[in-house]
Amino acid sequence: xxxxxxxxxxxxxxxxxxxxxxxxxxxxxxxxxxxxxxxxxxxxxxxxxxxxxxxxxxxxxxxxxxxxxxxxxxxxxxxxxxxxxxxxxxxxxxxxxxxxxxxxxxxxxxxxxxxxxxxxxxxxxxxxxxxxxxxxxxxxxxxxxxxxxxxxxxxxxxxxxxxxxxxxxxxxxxxxxxxxxxxxxxxxxxxxxxxxxxxxxxxxxxxxxxxxxxxxxxxxxxxxxxxxxxxxxxxxxxxxxxxxxxxxxxxxxxxxxxxxxxxxxxxxxxxxxxxxxxxxxxxxxxxxxxxxxxxxxxxxxxxxxxxxxxxxxxxxxxxxxxxxxxxxxxxxxxxxxxxxxxxxxxxxxxxxxxxxxxxxxxxxxxxxxxxxxxxxxxxxxxxxxxxxxxxxxxxxxxxxxxxxxxxxxxxxxxxxxxxxxxxxxxxxxxxxxxxxxxxxxxxxxxxxxxxxxxxxxxxxxxxxxxxxxxxxxxxxxxxxxxxxxxxxxxxxxxxxxxxxxxxxxxxxxxxxxxxxxxxxxxxxxxxxxxxxxxxxxxxxxxxxxxxxxxxxxxxxxxxxxxxxxxxxxxxxxxxxxxxxxxxxxxxxxxxxxxxxxxxxxxxxxxxxxxxxxxxxxxxxxxxxxxxx
Numbered sequence: 001x002x003x004x005x006x007x008x009x010x011x012x013x014x015x016x017x018x019x020x021x022x023x024x025x026x027x028x029x030x031x032x033x034x035x036x037x038x039x040x041x042x043x044x045x046x047x048x049x050x051x052x053x054x055x056x057x058x059x060x061x062x063x064x065x066x067x068x069x070x071x072x073x074x075x076x077x078x079x080x081x082x083x084x085x086x087x088x089x090x091x092x093x094x095x096x097x098x099x100x101x102x103x104x105x106x107x108x109x110x111x112x113x114x115x116x117x118x119x120x121x122x123x124x125x126x127x128x129x130x131x132x133x134x135x136x137x138x139x140x141x142x143x144x145x146x147x148x149x150x151x152x153x154x155x156x157x158x159x160x161x162x163x164x165x166x167x168x169x170x171x172x173x174x175x176x177x178x179x180x181x182x183x184x185x186x187x188x189x190x191x192x193x194x195x196x197x198x199x200x201x202x203x204x205x206x207x208x209x210x211x212x213x214x215x216x217x218x219x220x221x222x223x224x225x226x227x228x229x230x231x232x233x234x235x236x237x238x239x240x241x242x243x244x245x246x247x248x249x250x251x252x253x254x255x256x257x258x259x260x261x262x263x264x265x266x267x268x269x270x271x272x273x274x275x276x277x278x279x280x281x282x283x284x285x286x287x288x289x290x291x292x293x294x295x296x297x298x299x300x301x302x303x304x305x306x307x308x309x310x311x312x313x314x315x316x317x318x319x320x321x322x323x324x325x326x327x328x329x330x331x332x333x334x335x336x337x338x339x340x341x342x343x344x345x346x347x348x349x350x351x352x353x354x355x356x357x358x359x360x361x362x363x364x365x366x367x368x369x370x371x372x373x374x375x376x377x378x379x380x381x382x383x384x385x386x387x388x389x390x391x392x393x394x395x396x397x398x399x400x401x402x403x404x405x406x407x408x409x410x411x412x413x414x415x416x417x418x419x420x421x422x423x424x425x426x427x428x429x430x431x432x433x434x435x436x437x438x439x440x441x442x443x444x445x446x447x448x449x450x451x452x453x454x455x456x457x458x459x460x461x462x463x464x465x466x467x468x469x470x471x472x473x474x475x476x477x478x479x480x481x482x483x484x485x486x487x488x489x490x491x492x493x494x495x496x497x498x499x500x501x502x503x504x505x506x507x508x509x510x511x512x513x514x515x516x517x518x519x520x521x522x523x524x525x526x527x528x529x530x531x532x533x534x535x536x537x538x539x540x541x542x543x544x545x546x547x548x549x550x551x552x553x554x555x556x557x558x559x560x561x562x563x564x565x566x567x568x569x570x571x572x573x574x575x576x577x578x579x580x581x582x583x584x585x586x587x588x589x590x591x592x593x594x595x596x597x598x599x600x601x602x603x604x605x606x607x608x609x610x611x612x613x614x615x616x617x618x619x620x621x622x623x624x625x626x627x628x
Contacts, residue, residue, distance in 0.1 A: 001303050002034045002567065006267075007512075008597045009221045011037040011053060012208060015044025015201035016227035017183060017278030021288045022271045023049040024066045025295030026225055028059040033303045034567045035223070038596065039147040039214035043200040043207055046225070047150045047180040048120065051173050054148035054165075055124055055139075056593060063292070065123050070281040073119070075112045077188050109188030113178050121174035141176075142169035145593050147214045151200030151207045152179035155189060160203040166215040186279050208266060217596060222266040225295075227273045267306075271298040325354075325510045325600045327429045331407050331419055332358040332513065338367050338409035343448055346373035347405045349384035353538065357514045360391050360533075361521060363464055369393035372451055383537040383624065390536035391464040394457040408444055416441050464533045466525040466540075473628060474530065474541065474576055481622035489579040494572045495545060497565050501552055501589050504559045506598045506607050515560045529561075529574045537625045543575040544619055546585060553577070554585055557619040566592070586615035 011030075013023055027049065030037070042050025052062050125134040128143060141148055141164065149164040150173075162168075163176035179190045179197035189196035200207065206224055272294050276287055328351055335342055335358040342362055346352065349371075352359075363369055371388055375397045388395050406429075408418035417433040418441065432440050471492040478485045518540065522531060529542035543558030555562055558575070565573050587608035605611050 001300070003303055003306060005306055006033075006035050006221050006223060007567070008036050008038050009223045010211065010214065010216070011040045011050065012206060012222060012224045012266075013040070013042045013046030013049045014206040014224070014226050015046050015180075015199060015278075016273065017045055018070050018280055018283050018288075019227045019229075019273040019276055019278055019291060020045025020048060021066060021283075022227060022273060022291040022295035022298075023225060024059075024063045025292035025297075026269065026271060026299045027053065027062055027295075028292075029296040029299035029303075030223075031059040033299065037146070037223075038220060039149075039216050041149040041151070041207055041210050041214070042177075042180065043151045043205055044181050044183070047177045047200070048116075050148060050150065051120065051124070051144075051177050052127075054144045054146040055127055055173075056145050057127060061127065068119065070283060073111075073113070073115045074281050075115050077109055077112050109182075109185060111187050113182045113187040113190060116181050117172075117174045117178035119174075120177045121172070124173060138172035138174055140170050141165045141173055144173065147216060148173070149207075149210045149213045150176040150180050151204060151210060152176065152182075152190075152197040153200055153202040154195060155198055156195045160200065161195075161197055162210060162213060164210075164213045164215075166213055183279060217598070224266050224268045226268060226270050228270045229273050230275050267302070269298050269302045271295045324351075325508065327419070327421065328354045329510045329513065330429060331355055332510070334407055334409055334417065334419055335359060335362050336517075337417075338362055339415075340410050340413060341368045341370065343408045343411045344369070344371045344373075345404045345406050345448075346371045348376055349373050349381055349388070352384040352388060354510060354514070356387060356391075356538070357517050357521070359388070359393065360464060361517055363391045363393070364521070364524075366463070368461075370448075370452065370457070371395045372398060372448065374398060385458075387536050387538055389459040390533045392460065392462050394459045394461055396452060396455040396457050398451065398455070404444075404447065406444075408441075408448075411441075411445050411448065416445075418444060420444075464536075466521065466527055466531040466533060467628075468527055469530045469532050469539060469541075469628060471576075473626075477622055477626055478544075478576070478578070478619075482617060482619070484581060484583040484617070485578060488581050491577055491579075492542075493575065493577045495553060495575050495577065497562065497570050497573050499553050500543070500545065500562050500573075500575075501554050502559050502562070502592060502595055503554060503556075503585065503587050503589060503609075504595060504607055505590055505609060506596050506602050507560055507563055508601055509597050509599050510601075511560045512564065512597065515564045519561075519564060532628050539623050539626070539628070541576075541619070541623060543573065544617075545575045545577045546581055547577055547579045548585070552589070554589060556585070556617050563592075563595070584612075584615055586613075586617070587611045 013020075016022075023046065037053050040050035040054045042048070048066075049062070052065060057065065121138050124139040128134070128139065144165065147165045149162060152161045152163075153159075154161045161179070163171050163173075168176075175190075175192075180200040182188065182190050182198045184198045184202065187198075189198050191197075206226065208222070208224070211222065271291075273291060274287075274294075276283065276291065331351075332355045335355065342359070359369060369388075369392065371393050373385075373395065376382075385395055385397075404420070406418055406420035408416060410416050411418075414434055417431070419429045419431055421429055432444075434441055475490045475492070478490055479488070480486075522528065522540070525531065530540055532539045541557065543561055544556045546554050546556050548554060556578075562573065588610050590609060604613070604616070
């Protein structure tokens with residue numbers, strides 16, 4: 001099962017010592033659900049997983065890396081800086097418990113955490129530089145492909161220490177992880193000059209307050225991963241060591257609930273960890289496998305119920321009502337929930353193209369679509385009128401401009417619901433529904449009936465039919481309408497999805513939702529990748545790919561469809577391929593790892609890297625109003 005709400009999320013992983021193995025299973029399930037973490041924050045054991053995900057580890061690679069025995073990290077404490085060396089040596093000869101007490105009292109910890117730093121840097125280098133020599137020095141935050149934040153506690157000042165891609169790009173990732181993982185008393189504090197660092201969980205085991213440190217452009221959904229132990233009564237401590245074993249989990253978990261209450265837009269995935277101790281570094285392999293399985297199951301259950309959880313929580317991660325694309329997304333969602341009618345006060349119809357697929361789907365489901373709109377002479381308006389009529393909508397053009405704009409579904413029913421667009425004090429939407437807003441809905445119904453009865457609607461009102469476009473038509477149109485393609489070799493081919501390279505820096509969430517719905521409609525109509533509707537000025541094209549001289553396959557048009565194919569694990573995709581184009585592509589290429597899903601539409605200059613307008617391929621314009 002795939003996510004509908006968390007395709008691009010921020011991952012926050014709390015500490016929990018060896019119980020952090022559960023995050024391996026959680027990440028595996030997230031990968032299967034197509035959750036992509038574009039930024040990660042970690043504390044203690046969570047910092048290890050956050051670092052590996054930010055380095056681009058796949059779920060199987062992360063699970064493989066975490067097979068390293070935890071006992072390998074238990075290195076004898078560093079005694080080179082101990083002031084009471086004689087007392088320390090005497091304590092080491094007095095038996096197991098006194099040995100540990102001596103380590104804590106004189107070495108400030110039972111073990112050194114140095115092996116964690118060595119291991120993290122080794123696996124980061126082997127992953128990031130698989131086919132080349134790694135540069136000298138440790139891996140730094142700036143070398144990671146995704147933004148990362150790690151928290152530790154500065155016990156020298158009594159405050160927190162934050163390392164991040166934004167603030168400390170040249171700092172060692174492995175050193176930061178080591179500091180964050182240095183559980184007090186169990187591991188020695190990590191010294192840097194005159195500063196001592198210990199586990200970040202002392203300050204915040206789930207550090208939501210560091211979200212801004214990721215420096216991401218979007219207010220992305222936040223997924224918090226917690227490790228929950230069984231709520232059983234602990235045995236009373238009989239020794240100082242027993243007391244420390246009970247104290248450590250309390251220190252690490254004390255601030256989690258406070259942090260959760262401070263952050264509004266987050267979802268929590270609780271992973272049960274049984275009775276396993278955070279500091280049981282000799283944990284059995286069977287227990288590790290159980291933790292991994294628990295992590296995987298917790299995410300699967302979350303995805304299964306994500307819609308209810310998001311609705312129960314009260315709101316999505318961004319107030320979509322404050323900008324155009326958000327209003328259109330909500331409008332499309334409203335249309336998709338209609339059961340009898342869709343009634344639209346459409347203004348100048350400048351929005352219709354973005355909601356066209358939702359309206360097409362509604363018409364194919366037998367929904368009656370009625371549109372009242374302004375009278376306009378522009379070509380875009382005429383195209384929108386023809387598109388609406390082509391899918392069976394009835395259209396009335398008013399002589400005067402209507403002030404009211406919005407979409408109402410099932411207007412004559414007891415469940416009528418409307419999104420009304422209000423322009424003051426800024427463009428935003430307001431949701432009205434029965435029975436709470438009966439007065440307004442009745443006013444809308446009466447207004448519509450008066451205007452509708454005094455006009456003659458246009459449109460045939462019949463169900464539309466999706467028809468195939470021949471490959472010849474697509475190829476000939478590209479050659480005749482786009483000058484730079486006239487001498488090119490153009491053909492249709494089944495291409496490998498993983499080999500297709502994007503130009504876009506950003507994708508639009510509204511368009512991705514539209515693509516998902518479109519693919520379902522094409523499948524129902526037994527069409528693969530292209531289609532048209534009779535009398536509609538707009539067509540549905542396959543992805544357009546250019547094959548460069550170096551053999552790279554670059555997506556010129558249809559990036560959202562390719563992204564959707566990747567999300568659905570499609571191996572191949574039918575596309576139009578263009579070879580021997582002597583004109584350079586309009587921007588630098590990007591990588592899928594760096595593509596960000598945005599809520600609002602960006603200009604071309606913002607969407608692409610080093611964009612050159614003179615090299616733009618006007619694919620969409622070339623196919624408007626073509627004769628098929």
